[in-house]
Amino acid sequence: MSESKDYLYPQKWLSKASTGDRVAYELRMRIIAGIIESGTILSENKLAADFEVSRSPIREALRTLSSENIIRLEKTGAVVLGLSEKEIEEIYDVRLLIETFVFERLIKIDTTNLAMELSKTLEMMKVAIKYNDADEFSYQDILFHEAIIRSIGHSYITMIWNNLKPVMEGFILLSMRMRFKEKYEDFDRIIKNHELYIDAIKTKDRKLMIKSLHENFDDVQGKVEDLWRSQMLSKGVEAQDD
Amino acid sequence: MSESKDYLYPQKWLSKASTGDRVAYELRMRIIAGIIESGTILSENKLAADFEVSRSPIREALRTLSSENIIRLEKTGAVVLGLSEKEIEEIYDVRLLIETFVFERLIKIDTTNLAMELSKTLEMMKVAIKYNDADEFSYQDILFHEAIIRSIGHSYITMIWNNLKPVMEGFILLSMRMRFKEKYEDFDRIIKNHELYIDAIKTKDRKLMIKSLHENFDDVQGKVEDLWRSQMLSKGVEAQDD
DNA sequence: TTAAGTATACTTGTATACAAGTATTATAGC
DNA sequence: GCTATAATACTTGTATACAAGTATACTTAA
Numbered sequence: 001m002s003e004s005k006d007y008l009y010p011q012k013w014l015s016k017a018s019t020g021d022r023v024a025y026e027l028r029m030r031i032i033a034g035i036i037e038s039g040t041i042l043s044e045n046k047l048a049a050d051f052e053v054s055r056s057p058i059r060e061a062l063r064t065l066s067s068e069n070i071i072r073l074e075k076t077g078a079v080v081l082g083l084s085e086k087e088i089e090e091i092y093d094v095r096l097l098i099e100t101f102v103f104e105r106l107i108k109i110d111t112t113n114l115a116m117e118l119s120k121t122l123e124m125m126k127v128a129i130k131y132n133d134a135d136e137f138s139y140q141d142i143l144f145h146e147a148i149i150r151s152i153g154h155s156y157i158t159m160i161w162n163n164l165k166p167v168m169e170g171f172i173l174l175s176m177r178m179r180f181k182e183k184y185e186d187f188d189r190i191i192k193n194h195e196l197y198i199d200a201i202k203t204k205d206r207k208l209m210i211k212s213l214h215e216n217f218d219d220v221q222g223k224v225e226d227l228w229r230s231q232m233l234s235k236g237v238e239a240q241d242d
Numbered sequence: 243m244s245e246s247k248d249y250l251y252p253q254k255w256l257s258k259a260s261t262g263d264r265v266a267y268e269l270r271m272r273i274i275a276g277i278i279e280s281g282t283i284l285s286e287n288k289l290a291a292d293f294e295v296s297r298s299p300i301r302e303a304l305r306t307l308s309s310e311n312i313i314r315l316e317k318t319g320a321v322v323l324g325l326s327e328k329e330i331e332e333i334y335d336v337r338l339l340i341e342t343f344v345f346e347r348l349i350k351i352d353t354t355n356l357a358m359e360l361s362k363t364l365e366m367m368k369v370a371i372k373y374n375d376a377d378e379f380s381y382q383d384i385l386f387h388e389a390i391i392r393s394i395g396h397s398y399i400t401m402i403w404n405n406l407k408p409v410m411e412g413f414i415l416l417s418m419r420m421r422f423k424e425k426y427e428d429f430d431r432i433i434k435n436h437e438l439y440i441d442a443i444k445t446k447d448r449k450l451m452i453k454s455l456h457e458n459f460d461d462v463q464g465k466v467e468d469l470w471r472s473q474m475l476s477k478g479v480e481a482q483d484d
Numbered sequence: 485t486t487a488a489g490t491a492t493a494c495t496t497g498t499a500t501a502c503a504a505g506t507a508t509t510a511t512a513g514c
Numbered sequence: 515g516c517t518a519t520a521a522t523a524c525t526t527g528t529a530t531a532c533a534a535g536t537a538t539a540c541t542t543a544a
Contacts, residue, residue: 018526018527018528019527019528020527020528043494043495043496044495044496045494045495045496048529053528053529054528054529054530055496055528055529055530056527056528056529056530057527057528057529059496059497060305060527063302063305067309067401067404067405068401069397069398069400069401073496074496075495075496075535075536076494076495076496076536076537077494077495077496086397087397087398090396090397090398090399091398093343093396093398093399094398094399094402097339097340097343098339101335101339154332154335155311155328155329155332156311156329156332156333156335156336156406157332157335157336159309159310159311159405160336160402160405162309163309163401163402163405164398260496260497260498261497261498262497262498285524285525285526286525286526287524287525287526290499295498295499296498296499296500297498297499297500297526298497298498298499298500299497299498299499301526301527302497315526316526317505317506317525317526318506318507318524318525318526319524319525319526
């Protein structure tokens with residue numbers, strides 16, 4: 001896998017990833033970004049040629065993306081489903097669902113260590129903002145929520161998170177890259193929201209948690225159209241050659 | 243894949259499945275049933291030899307089972323995690339979570355067709371009981387809940403269901419097979435509960451839905467230890483030869 | 485021109501070959 | 515007996531080969 005094209009997914013995050021994973025990460029980004037449009041039919045052979053790898057890792061990647069619901073495997077090939085606004089809202093439905101569930105569990109346990117870990121991650125986010133590093137910010141943002149979700153040790157809630165994470169990560173990456181350029185002022189509010197979230201966890205204040213969670217999501221949702229509009233501009237920069 | 247050993251998963255359900263899927267279904271059953279014990283390390287080569295297929299479908303199956311959290315892929319091999327009582331409770335946590343979410347959506351839409359479909363499925367369940375067909379009963383039982391979940395057309399809730407379904411199906415299959423033998427009287431209550439559920443959907447009665455859902459789950463949960471006890475007896479019938 | 489049938493090119497599914505890395509086991513030295 | 519080192523056997527990851535099925539396009543006949 002040594003294409004000359006630019007990668008959408010941060011390569012330094014793939015240091016120990018297999019070829020199959022690399023392909024999955026990159027394909028996922030291109031689908032989410034709309035570079036590969038919905039309805040496109042991907043063939044294993046073509047992808048293998050494009051990425052200059054064999055069909056084995058390609059098959060692996062396609063099965064992964066299929067389980068994430070952004071492509072659908074058919075006998076005739078893999079149909080790209082993409083990520084419309086509807087799906088993004090659905091992702092946040094699920095996040096709201098599981099994070100609310102998690103919070104109910106958190107109320108019953110000691111959250112000192114978790115609060116500390118979250119504070120650390122939040123500091124990292126601030127540094128990322130300071131140095132204008134959208135990717136690092138996204139990484140820490142996701143880490144923040146992941147830490148909360150994993151903290152209750154619920155393997156099936158974690159499983160849901162794991163299935164959701166890659167697509168959400170891709171979306172957040174693209175969204176943050178745009179906002180770092182165009183909506184820098186957003187980040188004050190994001191940081192404040194996360195501080196509120198930590199407070200809610202420390203004080204085990206259910207209402208505060210719901211409030212910060214909803215504001216966090218509303219914040220993102222309101223910006224979805226902006227992202228798609230921004231996507232439109234970048235269309236055609238890279239095109240699926242088939 | 244033409245082992246002489248008995249299959250745990252109903253073969254007629256696999257008529258159009260690929261070899262990889264067949265292996266996944268069978269392996270999953272053996273892990274859930276405890277025939278392959280937790281901690282066992284599965285090697286692709288051994289499995290390929292056991293099932294008399296190549297490594298390709300085996301790899302596919304292992305990745306599937308890994309995404310279901312019943313094995314963990316490592317460099318040294320696939321570690322069997324199995325399904326303890328904790329995990330089963332967690333599965334029902336998630337079912338409760340998503341079915342409650344689904345019901346909130348159902349309240350807002352027309353449920354006439356759904357109620358009809360559920361009634362049909364329930365009739366099927368009754369027939370299965372009459373003819374002592376545990377597998378068919380399990381199939382319809384799962385179909386019942388799947389119909390409800392899919393009815394709201396929420397792709398990410400459906401995704402969660404799809405990830406949950408195989409393991410749950412396996413567990414329900416084993417559970418029902420035992421109860422058909424030993425706890426035949428249970429099924430009156432199960433049918434009644436499902437009738438209650440349909441009523442709740444028809445009348446959009448939130449409390450009634452929660453009630454039937456909880457009773458349904460409590461019913462199953464109370465029987466978990468019985469299943470495991472029953473499992474113990476069947477241990478050693480087939481052993482992982484390694 | 486239209487319809488039917490056949491040939492062809494392309495699809496996935498499975499098997500096999502090869503490479504690189506890791507753990508274990510055996511052997512040599514003390 | 516014990517430690518260190520080397521050989522060996524086994525692991526996954528990737529590439530390739532082959533088979534079976536499917537859609538498409540072309541050719542032939544009416």
